[in-house]
Amino acid sequence: MDRARAATPSEVDVSAPSVARMYDYYLGGKDNYEVDRQACAALSDAAPGTAALAINNRRFLIRAVRYLAREHGIRQFIDHGSGLPTQDNVHQVAQSVAPESRTIYIDNDPIVLAHGRALLQQDEASTVVQADVRDFGTIYSDPEVARMLDFSKPTAALFVSFLHCIPDADDPASLVEGVMDRLPKGSAVVMSHLASNDPEVRRQLTEMMLANTGGSWGRVRTPEEIEKFFGPLSVVEPGLVEISTWRPDGVEPERQTTREWIEYGGIAFKK
Ligand SMILES: C[S@@+](CC[C@H](N)C(=O)[O-])C[C@H]1O[C@@H](n2cnc3c(N)ncnc32)[C@H](O)[C@@H]1O
Numbered sequence: 481m482d483r484a485r486a487a488t489p490s491e492v493d494v495s496a497p498s499v500a501r502m503y504d505y506y507l508g509g510k511d512n513y514e515v516d517r518q519a520c521a522a523l524s525d526a527a528p529g530t531a532a533l534a535i536n537n538r539r540f541l542i543r544a545v546r547y548l549a550r551e552h553g554i555r556q557f558i559d560h561g562s563g564l565p566t567q568d569n570v571h572q573v574a575q576s577v578a579p580e581s582r583t584i585y586i587d588n589d590p591i592v593l594a595h596g597r598a599l600l601q602q603d604e605a606s607t608v609v610q611a612d613v614r615d616f617g618t619i620y621s622d623p624e625v626a627r628m629l630d631f632s633k634p635t636a637a638l639f640v641s642f643l644h645c646i647p648d649a650d651d652p653a654s655l656v657e658g659v660m661d662r663l664p665k666g667s668a669v670v671m672s673h674l675a676s677n678d679p680e681v682r683r684q685l686t687e688m689m690l691a692n693t694g695g696s697w698g699r700v701r702t703p704e705e706i707e708k709f710f711g712p713l714s715v716v717e718p719g720l721v722e723i724s725t726w727r728p729d730g731v732e733p734e735r736q737t738t739r740e741w742i743e744y745g746g747i748a749f750k751k
Pocket residue numbers: 499500501503537538541560561562563564586587588589592611612613614639640641642645646
C-alpha cells in the first residue's frame with residue numbers, strides 16, 4: 481500500500497484505458513481520456529446495454545448503502561475497488577443517514593487517489609487508500625485505517641462491480657472470506673458482479689476487458705459462480721438478483737437495451 485504517495489498526473493497512464501476512467505465515462509463523468517472513450521465505444525458496440533448497466537449498478541450501490549445505514553445501523557463502510565468519485569459517493573449517502581458514518585475507499589488506480597483526496601479534504605471521517613485490494617491484510621493494519629475504523633463494530637464490505645477484476649488464480653472467494661474473517665458478526669457484504677449465462681458472451685466480453693487492461697482483469701462469471709462468493713453468509717431479501725431489481729426505490733432504472741451481460745448480486749450478513 482502507498483497511501484503516503486500522492487498520485488501525480490504523470491502516474492496516470494493515458495496510453496491505455498483504465499477501468500476506473502471507463503466506468504467514469506459511462507456514468508457521465510469528466511475524468512476520462514480519449515483512450516477510455518474509445519474502449520467504451522468498442523464495448524458498447526459488442527454490448528449496447530453497458531452504459532445503462534453502469535448507471536444501474538451505481539444506483540444499486542446507493543440503495544444498498546442507504547439500506548444498511550437506515551435499516552441495520554451500519555456506520556462503517558469499506559469500499560473495495562471504489563472507482564472515481566461521482567455523485568452520491570458512499571460516505572455522502574451514509575452520512576446523509578448518520579453524519580458520524582466512516583468510510584474507507586480503496587482503489588489501485590492513481591487517478592482515484594488524486595480525485596478522492598480532493599473530495600475528502602474536509603472530511604475527517606473518510607479516507608482514500610491507493611492499494612491493491614488483494615493486500616487487504618496490510619491495508620487494514622495501516623495506522624490511518626486503524627484510526628478510522630473500529631474493527632469490533634459491524635462494518636459493510638463493498639465489492640461492487642469489482643470482483644470480476646480479480647482472476648480465478650487470485651481466488652476471489654477467499655478474498656471475500658478473508659475480509660469477512662476480519663469483521664465482526666453483524667457485518668455485511670454488498671456485492672455486484674458482471675454475469676452472463678451465455679458462454680460466448682462471457683468469452684467475448686472477458687477478452688475485450690483483458691485487452692483493455694493489458695491482461696489485468698478477471699472474467700465475466702455465471703450467476704452460480706457469483707453465488708459461491710457469498711459462502712456461508714446469510715443473504716437478505718430479495719436474494720441475489722439482477723441488481724436493478726434489488727429493492728427498487730421508485731427511481732426508474734436506466735433501461736438496458738439488451739441483456740448481453742448483467743450486474744448480479746445482493747447483500748449478505750455475517751450472523
Ligand atoms: C467498475 S469500477 C467500480 C467502482 C465502484 N465500486 C462502483 O461500483 O461504482 C472497478 C474499480 O475497481 C478498481 N480495481 C480493479 N482491480 C483492483 C484491485 N486489484 N485493487 C484495487 N482496486 C481495483 C478499478 O480501478 C476500478 O476503479
